[in-house]
Amino acid sequence: MKNIFLVVIFIVLISCNEKQKKFIYQIQEGSGLLINGPLSLDLGELDSSKITLLNGDEVVPFDFDTASNKIWFIHNTERKGDYSIKENAESSSIAETFSAVKKDGDLMLERGNTSLVGYRYGMHYPPKGIDSIFKKSGYIHPIITPKGDTLTRTNAPDHWHHYGVWGPWTHTRIDTMRVDFWNLGDGQGTVLFKEFNSVSNGAVSAGFNAAQEHIDYKTQSEPQVALNENLQVKMWDLNRDDRYMLDYTSSFSTPLENGILFEAYRYGGGLGMRFTERWHKDNCEVLTSEGENRLTADGTNAKWAIVSGASSDGKGTNGILFLSNTKNRMHPEPMRVWPIDGNGGRGDMFFEFCPIRHEEWQIEPNKEYELKYRMVVFEGELTKEEAEAYWQAFANPSQVELIAN
Template sequence: MKNECKWRTPTLLLLLATLSAHAQVLARISVKAGTSPRLNTAVYTALKNAYQSGPDSLQLQEVRGNKRSPVPFQLLDDNLYWILAGITPAGSTRVYELVKGQSVAAGNVMQLKDTAGAFLLRQGSRKLLQYNYAIMEPPAGVDTVYRRSGFIHPLWAPDGQVITNIHPKGHWHHVGIWNPWTHTSFKGKETDFWNLQKKEGTVRFKGVAGRVQGPVACGFTVLQDHIAFSGGKEVTALNEEWVIKALNCGTDTSRFVWDFASTLNCADTAGITLLQYRYGGGFGLRTMEAWTAATSAVLTSEGKTRKDADSTRARWIKITGRTEKGQAGILIMNHPGNFDSPQPLRVWPENSERGEIMMNFSPTKMKEWILQYGRYYAQRYRVVTFIKDLTNEEIENYYQDYVKPPEVTVAWNGSI
């Protein structure tokens, strides 16, 4: 089944008009927090046939007793997205009404900027991440085989510190956040799309399939190809779609939250086998050079650290380290629907590569994965970048937000 995170042409709305108690109620929406407290959690519901009445004539109001407050919302495909602003205690229910009424367009909190070579995502004036769709050259004097597009760098912490690294010495093929497959069998030949110096394959940006910005979310959908080099020719082995979506964290300036979804399908009827190997695919990360064994820490959902996290399974991994501005970190959660979940980890040992960090959720670390022509294969991850630290309780709340979002029920009042 194709990626559920896929979204296309949005309508962007922010409600600023005075709300009328006599406005026609189209739907009453209840949101149950469940067993976990919620903090600035994004929720959504299908909007039925709302486009028939025109999205510019819709308002969303939160109802608390006799008080109604306007709520910014965003239409992504046929879904209505908004944020449960602030803290929603466990066991509580919040009530909203969708009503007819005049609304006006407003500035976007979550922004996408096309820099003619990269997509830059921002929350307000703060940079969040950059996706590079133009070919980036390696450092001067380094083999041009390391030319690459289709990766994320920089990734910023909320205080503006860059926490990813590209083209580190000795590993020129490491580029921030990327996910090529390493050990594969394509048309009877072993093909490596990760280690570019082997000149067996690469990953290349192909095109843009969607972009969005608004009060709730910003992001983009892009297409990439895994290209095999064979006999002096290029053959596309895999088509890949990335959907990157950053979510509004409200007034909390210490965190960014964004989703990463990759969907693969075979470009050739021969299919491809992703062979068992210690790293490749999934979610790959090279952190800033300053994060070494002496200046950083690793913790997984199973209590593993830098010393023993490698080759263990985890629902999430947290990496923290010192920066020029203090301490920052990144939390990566892998979705339970991913292949061979909870997925195994590749984490460099403390005593290798100057103590620097390379981390990879590696779906095929324990077993091979056969991809068949005509089918779609999705991998999903949620990322939180933060300053200072996250407690285990906060992390588990983020994880529950991701895998068990609040329950949304809608009572429609007639047809719209």
């Protein structure tokens, strides 16, 4: 599929009365299936408080990114291909329909008044009677579909240490000692929320950047921080009632003098998710970019994977499309998919992009590393053609070219 290019035609119109500038840009469509998704435009010298984004006569909502001086908006394929920005116009007020709201230790990402995604920053304790060693903060739960089905699961009795969407490293070596940040019951390590670097609300997105610490309980007389992580999560509107999008970026470094080794193992790091207890071997499917399914995907590599299952009302399906970025280590990325006869024959669903599945990874001291993922949460069906289009948009973002007239 060819890339979609944004060709921005820069036209300056000067009237005697207003001296108003107008910028017109056009989306040049390549071959292949197009999808709704976020696009950005660099404002240059423009003042974000004094512009209006239009598609024809329709005012288009956007968010302003102060760090990059860009506006972000959602391109809807049903719109015309021409957009325009008016400068020195009275900027139209666009309601912030996406919000991040703190509720009893959860940061909830909401569309309107509907909560869709939660990040647990407060300490969560397992059920009464279960060892408190399994307590945890710093994970995504719940992920809720547009129609209200919760797809994540925490503290499953077969794995008390499973927490929705999370990515601790499993077999690691600090100097000569092995430390496990995944299996909390061993008491070797954990990953905990530290603080929020930022929280954002907007007209087309909401998100946060959270500092998390990977804490080593084993190699020192007192706990030490083995990894510092910034977890960035952003929920995007897709101008559809049946889908929304999540970007998930983990940036990390180690302060340890000799660094840390991530040993090759079938679990660890990346992006892991324990799915709802409603899904099992008879009502849950997997399809990867390489054509693998629930029976064959484990241990293989993929650009993307669709995990879907029966909706709670039994009348349809829903699920998540997982996308791995081309810059991720070991891309196309290895996966862990639980065997269909696991969990005493139930075949519960666990999925992970696992960049150390086949090869160890040496993390050097004070060096920044990054892993980027995207998820599309959907109702109904999501085809392999659509999955490929979403991946192309993620891996090869649209380019913007300005032409001054």
